[in-house]
Structures are given as C-alpha cells and as structure tokens.
Amino acid sequence: MKALQDSLLELIRRTSAEIPEDVHQCLLAALEKEKKNTIAESALRIIEQNIELAKRKSQPICQDTGSILFYPDVPVGFDQITFGDAARAAVREATKRGFLRQNSVDVLTGVNDGTNVGPGSPTLHFHQRRSSELEVRLILKGGGCENVGAQYSLPNEKLHANRDLDGCRKVILDAIWQAQGKGCGPGILGICIGGDRATGYEFSKQQLLRPLWDQNPNPQLDELEQDILRSANELGIGPMGFGGKTTLLGVKIGVANRLPASYFVSISYMCWAFRRQGVLLSSAGEIEKWLY
Secondary structure, rough: HHHHHHHHHHHHHHHHHHHHHHHHHHHHHHHHHHOOOOOOHHHHHHHHHHHHHHHHOOOOOOOOOOEEEEEEEEEOOOOOOHHHHHHHHHHHHHHHOOOOOOOOOOOOOOOOOOOEEEEEOOOOOEEEEEOOOOOEEEEOOOOHHHOOOOOOOOOOOOOOOOOOHHHHHHHHHHEEEEEEEEOOEEEEEEEEOOHHHHHHHHHHHHHHHOOOOOOOOOOOHHHHHHHHHHHHHHOOOOHHHOOOOOEEEEEEEEEEEEEEEEEEEEEEOOOOOEEEEEEEEEOOOOOEEEEO
16 A cells, blocks of 8 residues: 555645646647737736746646545555555645645535545545556546536527537537636636536536547547637637637536536636646555656
8 A cells, every 4th residue: 555655645746846847838829829928928927937837846736736636547456445545645745735726625624634535535536447557547636626517407598508519509608708807817618518517517627638639539529629719719718717719728627427407517617727747556555657
C-alpha cells in the first residue's frame, strides 16, 4: 500500500501544479489568436505566466484546488477498499504538504478539519475491466467552474429547443452565454445528452477525461462538438469574460440512453486551470507511465 500511496501522492502533486500538454498547447494557440494589446491577450498572458510559475515551484495552479475526483480503471478482483484507503491517505498527505489547499468543509457545520477527507471527498469512480492494467485518472475541479454547470430538460419552450441535436445546441450555447465572465474562462465543456439527472452529470464529467485534440468517433457528435466550439468563440465573451476570440478551448460530448419521458442535457464546465492527469501503475502500485 505504501507504493500505491506514494504514486497517488505524486499524481495529486503533478495534477495540482502542472497543466497537461494538450490543454497547454490550446492555451498557447489561443494566445496567438487574440489581438495584441487587448485585455483578452493580457489575461491569457497572465495565465501562461501562472502556469510556468506553478510548474517551476511545484505549487497549485489555483488557490481553489477543487473537488478531488479519482477515476480508477481496475482489473477484475482488484481490492477497491485498499485503494480507497491509499487515496485518502494520499489526499491527507498532499494537503499537509500544500499540494492541495484545505478546501473541504463539513456541509452542516462549515467546519474545515484541514485534511480534505470526509463524506464524498475524495470521490472514487471505479470502472472494472478485463485488462490486467491499472490506470488511475484524476480531476481537480474548482468550485467556480462547478457553479456554472447546467442541466436542461428538453423541450425548452423559452429557448425554442426541441428534443433533437439542434435543441441540444441551443441549450448548450445558452449555458455558455449564462456563464460568461464566471467560471474562469476560457473553459472546456464536458456534456452528456441523455441519462437521468444524476448519471447525466456523471457522464458529462467523464467527457473531461478525453484529450482536447481527440475526435469523437460518432460523426454527428463530432460535428456538434466542432459547431459548439466555433459558435461559442464567435460570441465575443473571451477570456474571463473580458471579450475576445477565446471563450472555449474544447467541447466533448457523450450520450447515454434515456427514458421516453426524459431528455436531459447535462453540462459540466471546466476552467482554464484544467487539472487532469493520469497514470498507469504496476501491480506493485508504482508509476510506469503518465497518460497525458
């Protein structure tokens, strides 16, 4: 368990302090696109400086180190209880060392015990598979971007959105418009079309595990992703809501079966500080490969 705990501690440290390469490259490309000597360019340049400083000093990119979401893909027969114990121990140690801020408070009393461990923190989403490999992905999702997530039930008369992909497009763009200036943009959207209210949000966050440069294997969803990204960046909202060409860095859409009576569109918003990383672990719990 010591090797596993140490590996999860390093996963937390790196996720908190280092933006993954796909996100970093998208931010650099966005910086080149913005007009020179504008507030949008200045905001992105400050973001770039923040990224460099956090990595060099191995300190959190943002003071809100967010909800701690583990996604372990585990082989059949894997001991999930031991993993959970190791994850919680790693979170405590990461908080003690300053890799994580003391962010988690008791919902009834507001008391912060300084460990980031409690009901629902960290959150573990286990997925069993027949492969013998153990992969662990981690998302640290800040409260600001979590606050501007949204869920719509179609049809939506106010937005003239029917139960089809055009209706999905309308409500997604509405969510982007409502979020402007909040959520620390430029952002990334993880979206689920379908499911129930709970699984819709869970599936939408799983979309954030996809690399920004991947392509949706479903042609209809791929077209919708590109359309939303293009349309959002034409709204003029820009970084931090200051105006400009970069409102979103990416859009990732998945689907889940729904009941005939329900048609939900669930939208999880991620801030520019897209803290997502993953590792392939050996059977002994040691890091063999970084996934992003």
